[in-house]
Amino acid sequence: MTAPGSVAERLNWLFEVVVTRDPATGAWRPYTNEEAGGAAVERLRAGAAPEPGQLAALAEFFGIDPAYFGDDLAVADRIRDELLVRGLRECGLLAYWICRIPVITQREHVRRALLRERADTGTIRTWHDADVQPGHDGGTMGMTPTPMDMAQLRELCCGLVDKLGLALPFTPHDLCERLAKQRGRRIKVKATDLGGTSGVGHLAPSRDVDRIFVERDSPAPQQSLVIFHEVMHIVRDHLTMSDSFTCGVGAAEDPVAGAYGDWREWEAEVGARELARLAQQRPKPNRLPHAAGSAEQSIAGAFGFTYGR
Template sequence: MSAPGPAPGSVAERLNWLFDVVVARDPATGAWRPYTNAEAGGTVVEQLRAGATAEPGQLAALAEFFGVDPAFFGDDKAVVDRIRDELLIRALRECGFLSYLICRMSVPTATQREQLRRAILRERAVIGTLRTWHDDRRAEEEPGHDGGTTGMTSTPMSISQLHGLCRKLVDDLGLNTPFGPHDLCDRLAKLRGRRIKVKATDLGGTSGVGHLAPSRDVDRIFVERDSPAPQQSLVIFHEVMHIVRDHLALGDTFTCGVGAAEDPAAGAYADWREWEAEVGARELARLAQQRPKPNRLPHAAGSADHSIAGAFGFTYGR
């Protein structure tokens, strides 16, 4: 049985967290790696990470080494949390993300930060080197989105408008029902000329939560790998609605959506963009499960009988 980790908020927990989030960088190659205990202070740091009591001056020295405000090791929890958020945003930008949204369900702030920490570790393992586009002044002049498909304004759509938008989207993409979320993403990506990558990964067991992470050349959607397929589909449709409605055009580039209500029509959302995405997601999920209409099916061998049979789920052999 493994030993329990350091207590949340302890010096050991904060120090271990820094080793995860703040990394060393090779100035020549851009490759990154975690700092070692030896680089940060040797045996003393190893002992502190294991739970030893800090001596005067040690924490200030560690804060200077990691380039953080010494208040990170202080007693003001609000200040500590603010510093955590600033470091997470910096690390996410280093990974090349323009935005990072956690959507659909209300999760505690501490859980949100843990999910972002996992995301940073996951992305670093994939790309291997820091991305430095954010250091280029041009990045500040370019929008943090590429434009949606509807010319989104700051005025929310009504339920009927959102349902109409979803039906039009399905028609414009040439999707025949039933269809899956991956089919929709593939066709939408081709329409927009911008990739959409969907990945099932470990989000800490938060099966109802979706992550949307746009970077310069791709929109990434993350879903919990252990959640049922229908749940994953709904999450993907939710993130697609954020893309279609160009919700990120309004800023708030690193935010978390307030939790979804049981009935999205009730409007129980602090952020109307989350409400729009959820209403649209449920309509897309409904459309995706519809049986095809006979007049939308190809006429195999010139026979309408094949189209009618297909509408009821029957197929003909060769």
């Protein structure tokens, strides 16, 4: 186990994050010690002191600023972030948005996300800003979103449920399916290992699909809230404002008080709670279909009861 921030730790991190492409299969693979410098590199990764000129040569090999191995840890962290962003872009992602998480753990989440993306795609894909843009869902009609207040967000959520024709009660997956059809752009929800962070959600838009990741071990109500939160980012076109890969907001923030550093996160959380409230509502009897011409059946349906055939 190498010490955090040591030369060995930084070098081992590079070997994990900066990869090469197998010319035969097109798949990603890590560089070997031999490719990077042989036995001297292997000793350095185990904690040995660097030889003169060795760190500069390694920086050139990995295509990074030699300051990565310098004494300024803030500079080293900035270079780490740049490498993570570069890796995610190579996976074909337009952005990578991590919600409801303290800033201190963001880099580790992005690193894990990069490893997962590479495992899923297998081969390198490239993209360019000029020819790839996420589709709009009608939330802002393609315009740059401006902040909404709580009343406006609640009205937006109610209007969205009506516009999509969702029957009460509904699930987050029902909402994603209807919204995807309305936008003409797929939304894929996946429960996966996010490090046990049950309140965290990941939103990863790529060329033709918006993917939402939730912690697989979190309770169902928590997963639902996280999915609704990410849906609000989609509905409000928040990611069209930047290509930021993190949003940096802790899960303990108060959406009612508005104690969020980023207004987009506040909107997503307020909207998520409103959607969760709407999703649990029972339909009013006068809005239920009279399948057999019976008002009693509609009333019973409002309370969750059905008649056997």
